[in-house]
Amino acid sequence: MDRKVILYIAMSLYGYIADNNGGVSWLEGHSDNPNSDNGYSDFIKDIDTIVMGMTTYEQVVNELSPNNWPYQGMNSYVFTHKTVEDNKNAEFVSSDIVEFINKLKNEDGKSIWICGGANIVNQLIKSNLIDEYHLTIMPIILGKGIRLFSDTNLTSLLKMKQTKEINGILDVIYTRRVE
Numbered sequence: 160m161d162r163k164v165i166l167y168i169a170m171s172l173y174g175y176i177a178d179n180n181g182g183v184s185w186l187e188g189h190s191d192n193p194n195s196d197n198g199y200s201d202f203i204k205d206i207d208t209i210v211m212g213m214t215t216y217e218q219v220v221n222e223l224s225p226n227n228w229p230y231q232g233m234n235s236y237v238f239t240h241k242t243v244e245d246n247k248n249a250e251f252v253s254s255d256i257v258e259f260i261n262k263l264k265n266e267d268g269k270s271i272w273i274c275g276g277a278n279i280v281n282q283l284i285k286s287n288l289i290d291e292y293h294l295t296i297m298p299i300i301l302g303k304g305i306r307l308f309s310d311t312n313l314t315s316l317l318k319m320k321q322t323k324e325i326n327g328i329l330d331v332i333y334t335r336r337v338e
Contacts, residue, residue, distance in 0.1 A: 166292050235250065
């Protein structure tokens with residue numbers, strides 16, 4: 160079985176995934192309802208494995224969902240250079256991300272969500288391992304911050320699969336273009 164690897168991530172109009180201090184409090188659309196899921200529930204039903212870096216993990220547990228692990232029942236892997244003991248929510252991994260993703264792709268299961276951060280994303284882009292880019296473009300221009308795409312990446316040709324607007328947010332899905 161060859162599972163799909165999907166980058167599903169929010170970014171500013173200028174391509175930042177976090178502000179200059181690493182914060183993501185700007186992740187909202189036009190609605191005053193902070194609980195709007197902006198299409199997330201449609202996306203997550205085809206996912207059973209989540210991969211993220213330590214900074215993203217810390218944002219989830221400290222800022223985005225401090226009292227509740229939002230990925231209950233899913234295989235969650237956190238890549239880090241630190242020695243951290245696994246907990247009931249996540250397994251902490253320090254192996255090579257490319258080898259790890261290749262191993263996951265060959266196991267049975269649903270799609271694999273690359274949740275962040277930029278370092279992991281860019282390693283997978285360089286290895287041509289992201290099958291689908293699901294970008295949620297927030298209606299904000301951040302002048303500085305953490306860029307999603309590194310300027311050291313190779314050129315990657317993509318094909319638009321879908322676009323839609325939800326709550327002032329542009330949701331765009333691209334797949335790798337095979338030439």
